[in-house]
Amino acid sequence: MELNTTIYNRNTPADRVLLVGPSLGGNATHQWTKVAASLIDDARVIFIDLPGTGLSEPWDDNDEPTLDTVAAAIAGIARDLKDELGQDVPIYYAGLSISGAIGLHLARDYDDLFAGVVVVASAATVGEAPRWxxxxxQVEATGTQQLVEETTKRWFTPDFRAEQSDTVAIIMEGLSVSEDHSYAQLCRALAVHDLRGDLPYIQTPVMMIAGGRDTSTPIANVELVAETAPRGELHVIEDAAHQVPVMRPLEVAALIRQMLDRPRWNRVVSESGD
Known part of the structure; x- marks a missing residue:
């Protein structure tokens, strides 16, 4: 599997790299640009497109539909970056929703590559397998367009939808134009995603960021990761729904900057709000 990448700030003087991934059916550039703008001097930010979104090719059915498959492709990107920039260059990863779940696979299996992982609006299990x-x-039969209306209500609060309608429209366009089979394969990958038994063995620093109004990700599932992973940390952004980096980019950027700047990690639980 080869995933498309886009460098946001190629000429940054920063000697750190931050890879960022989108939600299911999301466009990484649209979802993470405001966060990247806040981190423009802190790290080289690279957007990653999942299969069938952005400029990435559709899912190749020679690849098993698991998040391990996608994680291996992202690990390959990290290895190539270390070959290009130097083995000592620290690489971090931040993922939203399904990409956050992928981040836990990276933290478990590739602690030699990643200095830290940020998991936004996701957990060690996501939803229920039969529903995925x-x-x-359903998507292979009728496409992703029919998901847009209901998903919009879960991804954003009513106030944000009313005040930032243009932003919402741009984000939801990413879902509507996602390649249907790729979306379906990622759903199948989420159906078998369960890292609860592996959490005690993850040594990579893991920062969990949750939206206080996220109805898609039960807070108990997020807390489980932060409390069980040895180097886990939890932050709750109270007024955000599922699309936390879109709704509260400055807060997300500030939390990621904490990870970038912190030489040593200890488990911390905090709440962030207005």
Whole structure:
């Protein structure tokens, strides 16, 4: 699997790299640009497109539909960056929703590559397997466009939808133009995603960021990761729904900057709000 990447700030003087990934059916550039703008001098920010979104090719059915498959492709990107920039260059990863779940696979399996992982609006399990399989079959039958209305209500609060309608429209366009089979395969990958038993063995620093109004990701599931992973940390952004980097980019950027700047990690639980 080869994933498309886009460098946001190629000429930054920063000697750190931050890879960022989108939600299911999301466009990484649209979802993470405001966060990247706040980190323009802190790290070289690179957007990653999942299969069938942005400029990445559709899912190749020679690849098993698991998040391990996608994680291996992202690890390959990290290895290439270290070959290009130097083995001592620290690489961090931040992922939203499904990409956050992928981040836990990276933290478990590639601690030699990643200095830290940020998981936004995701957890060691996401949803229920039968419903993911049902959604995969539904999308392959009727496409992603029919998901837009209901998903918009879950991804954003009513106030944000009213005040930032243009932003919402741009984000939801990413879902509507996602390649259907790729979306379905990612649903199947989420159906078998379960890292709860592996959490005690993850040594990579893991920062969990949750939206206080995120109805898609139960806070208990997020807390489980932060409390069980040895170097886990939890932050709750109270007024955000599922699309935390879109709704509260400055807060997300500030938290990521904490990870970038912190020489040593200890578990911290905090709440962030207005």
């Amino acid at each position: 399989i049902e959604r995969a079959e």
